[in-house]
Amino acid sequence: FFTSSISTHLNDDSRALSSYNLHSGSRVSLLVTEPATIQVFLKNEKGTNSTYEVTPEETVENFRKRVQEREGVPANQLRLIHEGKEMQAGKLADYNVRELSTIFMTLRLRGG
Structure with a gap:
């Protein structure tokens, strides 16, 4: 998900990142949910x-x-x-x- 003033989940693999209105300086956090081997x-x-x-x-x-x-x-x-x-x-x-x-x-x- 990324945060600007709000959190948005980036969970649609078919969408380009640009469609989420990400801009230079946007902060993106990655949450790995698969269990590690x-x-x-x-x-x-x-x-x-x-x-x-x-x-x-x-x-x-x-x-x-x-x-x-x-x-x-x-x-x-x-x-x-x-x-x-x-x-x-x-x-x-x-x-x-x-x-x-x-x-x-x-x-x-x-x-x-």
Whole structure:
């Protein structure tokens, strides 16, 4: 948004800035509303670490799918553990995942 004597939200991507009557000396403030990405580590059952870029608001389900694609393990066979808790549903933030956290991946035992 920009301020002169009033605040105006510049939220229409189809409009040129000139259509908002911005002039030389106008002050424009930028508010970033997308959550910043953080790096987390995934340690697999062999002890190998992989780095993932995530947002705390990412769902466990979406992260599980990304792990499946990258690690080659079917999503229904992997368990994700953070701070001793299995991550089953919700968002990564619900499990206190933050910058440089390590998430452990283990495989579910198949019955026989």
